[in-house]
Amino acid sequence: MYVQDLLNGLTSAGIYILIALGLTLILGIVGIVQMAHGEMYMVGAYVVYLFSMSMGLPYFAALVISIILVGCLGIVVERLFLRRFRGDVEGAIICTTAFILVLQTAVKGIAGPSYKDIASPVEGVVEVFGARLSWEEIVIILVSAVLVVALLVSIKWTKPGQAMMAISEDLVGATLQGINVDRLSSIAMFIGCGLAAAAGGLIGATFSLEPFMGGFALTQGITVIILGGLGSVPGAIIGGLILGLIDGLLTPQVSPTIASIVGLVIVILILLFRPKGLLGYE
């Protein structure tokens, strides 16, 4: 029965990690807190709904389209607005908060305030080590694992990936190597928003969509990156795993709310001793 809880926890962890990775990348490279990250997640889910339910495309095709479209939306936002707020904490928070309102109102106006459901791409349950796991959950775990590994590999082995790491470590130093910081900010926004869209599209197959679903994503994402260390990619992964497993393992024992309180208490304790999070640099 613990296997069951563990797998449930991994499902949450997958979603949390996808959200947190985007937040942390954008923080490290674009140099701002993306408050509208939850809305990218929400828009991502709605785009999947649009293409799979309204236009009849296969779920996975809709998911890929959603990742690309929301990623491009991220680029547009970065080019037009975020670029000028690098390092300006107040300006960046206000600017991205304005986008929360814009995206929520737009989606509410277009799709309506009511709940929407995306049909599950795969039905049924499988038995794994005596645990009954729905295919939906397996899809979430697999897709998020693939995306995380792809991201890690491209950070380590591609030039833009290395350039991103350099920017997040030392902006001026990176600029002096000939790295075009603006271009990489766009790329980081594309990846970050794309990952948020992936998380939204994946969650959309299990839960209903509504225009205000992004708040939860932002809250969880911020908790994860504070836990793991702001701007740290491995930190986002470890933080997401911890929070997801707390969700999975504690929720059946106690209540979801107690589980989230335990999560917060753990974060606070870590902040007491390591104010920059588990893997944040001092």
Add this chain to the structure above:
Amino acid sequence: MLLELIDVTIHYDTAEAVSGVSLVVEEGSVVGIIGSNGAGKSTLLRAISGLVRPTSGDILFDGKRINDLKPHEIVKLGVVQVPEDHRHFPHMSVMANLRLGAYLRKDKVEVQADLDNIFEHFPKLKARRNQKAGTLSGGELEMLVIGRGLMAKPRLLLLDEPSLGLSPIIIDELGQVIADINRQGVTVLLVEQNAGLVTEVTNRGYVLEVGKVVLEGNINELMSNQSVQRAFIGG
């Protein structure tokens, strides 16, 4: 003339950091800029690299005005800065740091050859190539950031106080390295407070005081000048 600054004035916020500086760097030479803390030396280098924009005046590289170019476009022209404080990427490996120097280069084979060349020059870096750069000593770090600068295949290398915090023995070694680099055809503009290093490697120099060039000329003549000696003690 490889680099020419004509009457360059730079403001930080509203304060004037550099006022009306003119200087020339001939191809193949090593030129020094000497001055105490806050004289505007680093600001000058930041302007050449495009990190700050001069309020007035011209910066010419190879006869072309580069004032309005972005930092990466300036690097592409071959103007490469090795920043002060041995500024590096501490959580990335030595190898990754060096490869970032070659970020704009597409000639993979030559990049690999240059990398081998640098490892040959700095065997300590080779031994530590998979370590995180943050674990290196001050001297090793300076070799790393200079090596990283060389990986960009510079025509003009800007060195910002490379001797900062290094022991006299290492500074001697550094002088050798700079001379070597110059012999391979790279022009060097060296900003320093350390009089020894400057006299060792440069031919010509400029003395900067509160944002102005107060003296220029042959380095040995400069060094015997009283106000220069004062400037160094002041630093």
Add this chain to the structure above:
Amino acid sequence: MNSRLYKAIGWLTLLVILCLVPLFMKQNYVLHVLITIGVGVVLANSLRFVFLTGQLSLGHGAMVSLGAYFSSLTVMNLGLSFWLALPLAGVFAMIVSFFTGYLFTRLKGFYFAMVTMFLTMVVQLVAEQWRGLTGGVGGLTNIPPPNAIGALGFDSKADFYYLMLAIAVISLLIMYLLEFSRLGLTLTSVRDSEALAASVGVNTRFYKVLAFGLGGFFAGVVGSFYCHYYSAVSPSSFTFMLSIDVLVFMVVGGRHRFVGPILGAVVLTVIPELGRGMKEYEPFIYAAVLLLIIVFLPRGLISLPEQVRILLRRGTSPSERAASAITRGSHRA
């Protein structure tokens, strides 16, 4: 000297007018909007007080919430007089601010903003879960109005209006005097150059915590007023969006000037009230206003005359801005 005198006369005239408003404006609606503005003004200015040391706090929502719960619980459960609960709510929020500030002021920039935002989330969650004390998600209702005092019986909106006016005037006066005292000078020196301030023997951490704590005090007082005014309080009253609204007041008005947040709170409370007819798209318009101001008037509405003057002289080139963005980024923590 003269301009100072004119300013003082101007402010006093405004105060007299504000005192007379209830005599002429009998509509509760107008008074309610004015009270809302008052809440916004005190919160935005207290946020700016924290910001004097260069730290952006998103923990203001938490402090308002703590003040509100403290006040309503002590009045309802312990029978404390409102007039005692109000300042004590401020003190309570201040103590919590000191403690959390001590932990968090090691962090800078976005890090500080994020952990304080996290603080707001934690307080909201605790308020939702501690049902026995806080009433859970439903919150507390039937919170009594303040005890009658003198002519104020608190059976009309006008009485609450005068209370808010008094709180606002006293708070602003205290913050003004503090900002332009030696203390204020020290606080801004911490913001301008922490290294420099530290080198002349200023304990920068102490002053950051102090500013954070004092800001928390005013937030707590406003929280106390808030719950007795609405006679109800619930966790959803004080989400991190409240922190952000307050931040918006401060920045849109002008974060570099004392009157900035006042202006911001007035303008941004009135604009949505004017646009009530287009309820559907109200957030859209609000967002558009925010984006326009933050992009074209980064120093806030207060800088409008100055900006117009500069624009008339010469336009700033985009490249200049890009260059300054890079320099700014280098100061990042």
